[in-house]
Amino acid sequence: MKTLFRFALVGGLGFLVDAGVLQLLLSLTHLGPFFARAVAIAAAMLVTWQCNRLFTFGASGRGLVSEGVRYGSVGIASACVNYAVYSALILAIPSLPPVAALVLASASALSLSFLGYSRVVFRS
Numbered sequence: 424m425k426t427l428f429r430f431a432l433v434g435g436l437g438f439l440v441d442a443g444v445l446q447l448l449l450s451l452t453h454l455g456p457f458f459a460r461a462v463a464i465a466a467a468m469l470v471t472w473q474c475n476r477l478f479t480f481g482a483s484g485r486g487l488v489s490e491g492v493r494y495g496s497v498g499i500a501s502a503c504v505n506y507a508v509y510s511a512l513i514l515a516i517p518s519l520p521p522v523a524a525l526v527l528a529s530a531s532a533l534s535l536s537f538l539g540y541s542r543v544v545f546r547s
Contacts, residue, residue, distance in 0.1 A: 429479040430537055433471055438529055441467035442522055449521060456513055456521045460506065468498045480545035490544060497539030505532040 444466045448459035472494045476482055483490045509528035512519055 426479060426541070427537070430475070430540070433474040433479050434529075434533065434536070436474060437467040437471035438525075440470045441529070442525055445521060445525060457510065460509055460521070460525070464502045464506065468495070468502065472498070475540060475545070480541065483545045493544040494540070497536065497543055501532045501536040501539060504535055505529060508532070 441463045444463035445456075445459055448454050448462060449456065452459070454462070472491070475494075476490070483493070485493070505528045507528075508531045509521075509524045512524040512527060513521065516524075
Protein backbone atom coordinates (compact mmCIF):
# COMPACT_ATOMS: atom_id res chain seq x y z
CA MET A 424 0.00 0.00 0.00
CA LYS A 425 2.90 2.35 0.71
CA THR A 426 4.10 2.03 -2.89
CA LEU A 427 0.63 2.74 -4.25
CA PHE A 428 0.32 5.80 -1.99
CA ARG A 429 3.70 7.10 -3.15
CA PHE A 430 2.75 6.41 -6.75
CA ALA A 431 -0.42 8.46 -6.25
CA LEU A 432 1.62 11.36 -4.81
CA VAL A 433 4.03 11.28 -7.72
CA GLY A 434 1.08 10.99 -10.10
CA GLY A 435 -0.44 14.07 -8.47
CA LEU A 436 2.79 15.96 -9.06
CA GLY A 437 2.87 14.71 -12.64
CA PHE A 438 -0.70 15.86 -13.08
CA LEU A 439 0.20 19.34 -11.80
CA VAL A 440 3.14 19.53 -14.22
CA ASP A 441 0.94 18.27 -17.07
CA ALA A 442 -1.87 20.73 -16.30
CA GLY A 443 0.51 23.62 -15.61
CA VAL A 444 2.49 23.19 -18.81
CA LEU A 445 -0.75 22.75 -20.78
CA GLN A 446 -2.24 25.95 -19.32
CA LEU A 447 0.99 27.89 -19.89
CA LEU A 448 1.26 26.77 -23.49
CA LEU A 449 -2.40 27.47 -24.19
CA SER A 450 -2.20 30.95 -22.72
CA LEU A 451 1.24 31.97 -24.00
CA THR A 452 1.41 30.31 -27.43
CA HIS A 453 -0.76 29.46 -30.39
CA LEU A 454 -0.02 25.74 -30.24
CA GLY A 455 -3.62 24.67 -29.65
CA PRO A 456 -4.92 22.02 -27.26
CA PHE A 457 -3.57 18.98 -29.12
CA PHE A 458 0.09 19.89 -29.65
CA ALA A 459 0.27 21.70 -26.30
CA ARG A 460 -0.95 18.54 -24.58
CA ALA A 461 1.73 16.41 -26.25
CA VAL A 462 4.43 18.75 -24.93
CA ALA A 463 2.83 18.78 -21.47
CA ILE A 464 2.73 14.97 -21.37
CA ALA A 465 6.43 14.79 -22.21
CA ALA A 466 7.31 17.25 -19.45
CA ALA A 467 5.21 15.36 -16.91
CA MET A 468 6.77 12.03 -17.95
CA LEU A 469 10.29 13.33 -17.28
CA VAL A 470 9.29 14.59 -13.84
CA THR A 471 7.46 11.40 -12.85
CA TRP A 472 10.30 9.15 -14.02
CA GLN A 473 12.73 10.85 -11.68
CA CYS A 474 10.26 10.99 -8.79
CA ASN A 475 9.15 7.37 -9.20
CA ARG A 476 12.80 6.34 -9.40
CA LEU A 477 13.80 8.23 -6.27
CA PHE A 478 10.65 8.11 -4.13
CA THR A 479 8.19 5.40 -5.21
CA PHE A 480 10.01 2.34 -6.49
CA GLY A 481 13.73 3.07 -6.21
CA ALA A 482 16.21 2.62 -9.03
CA SER A 483 15.64 -0.54 -11.03
CA GLY A 484 19.22 -1.79 -10.84
CA ARG A 485 19.45 -1.64 -14.63
CA GLY A 486 21.49 0.99 -16.37
CA LEU A 487 19.95 4.45 -16.56
CA VAL A 488 19.47 4.18 -20.33
CA SER A 489 17.80 0.77 -20.08
CA GLU A 490 15.53 1.97 -17.30
CA GLY A 491 14.74 5.14 -19.24
CA VAL A 492 13.80 3.16 -22.34
CA ARG A 493 11.52 0.89 -20.31
CA TYR A 494 9.98 3.86 -18.48
CA GLY A 495 9.50 5.71 -21.76
CA SER A 496 7.90 2.67 -23.39
CA VAL A 497 5.38 2.21 -20.59
CA GLY A 498 4.89 5.97 -20.39
CA ILE A 499 4.22 6.26 -24.12
CA ALA A 500 1.69 3.41 -24.02
CA SER A 501 -0.05 5.05 -21.09
CA ALA A 502 0.20 8.47 -22.71
CA CYS A 503 -1.43 7.11 -25.88
CA VAL A 504 -4.44 5.99 -23.86
CA ASN A 505 -4.42 9.30 -21.99
CA TYR A 506 -4.10 11.36 -25.18
CA ALA A 507 -6.76 9.34 -27.03
CA VAL A 508 -9.29 9.91 -24.25
CA TYR A 509 -8.30 13.60 -24.03
CA SER A 510 -8.66 14.08 -27.80
CA ALA A 511 -11.96 12.22 -27.96
CA LEU A 512 -13.37 14.41 -25.20
CA ILE A 513 -12.14 17.64 -26.82
CA LEU A 514 -13.62 16.62 -30.17
CA ALA A 515 -16.89 15.27 -28.75
CA ILE A 516 -17.51 18.13 -26.32
CA PRO A 517 -15.98 21.30 -27.80
CA SER A 518 -17.14 23.40 -24.82
CA LEU A 519 -15.23 21.19 -22.36
CA PRO A 520 -12.20 23.04 -20.96
CA PRO A 521 -8.93 21.26 -21.90
CA VAL A 522 -7.94 20.90 -18.24
CA ALA A 523 -11.22 19.08 -17.48
CA ALA A 524 -10.52 16.71 -20.36
CA LEU A 525 -7.02 16.23 -18.95
CA VAL A 526 -8.44 15.19 -15.55
CA LEU A 527 -10.68 12.52 -17.08
CA ALA A 528 -7.99 11.29 -19.46
CA SER A 529 -5.37 11.05 -16.73
CA ALA A 530 -7.69 8.99 -14.55
CA SER A 531 -8.29 6.61 -17.44
CA ALA A 532 -4.57 5.82 -17.80
CA LEU A 533 -3.71 5.50 -14.09
CA SER A 534 -3.99 1.71 -13.72
CA LEU A 535 -2.03 1.00 -16.89
CA SER A 536 0.76 3.27 -15.68
CA PHE A 537 1.02 1.70 -12.24
CA LEU A 538 1.03 -1.87 -13.55
CA GLY A 539 3.57 -1.07 -16.23
CA TYR A 540 5.95 0.82 -13.99
CA SER A 541 5.75 -1.60 -11.08
CA ARG A 542 5.95 -4.79 -13.18
CA VAL A 543 8.09 -3.84 -16.19
CA VAL A 544 10.30 -0.90 -15.25
CA PHE A 545 11.13 -1.14 -11.56
CA ARG A 546 10.62 -4.83 -10.82
CA SER A 547 13.76 -6.35 -9.32
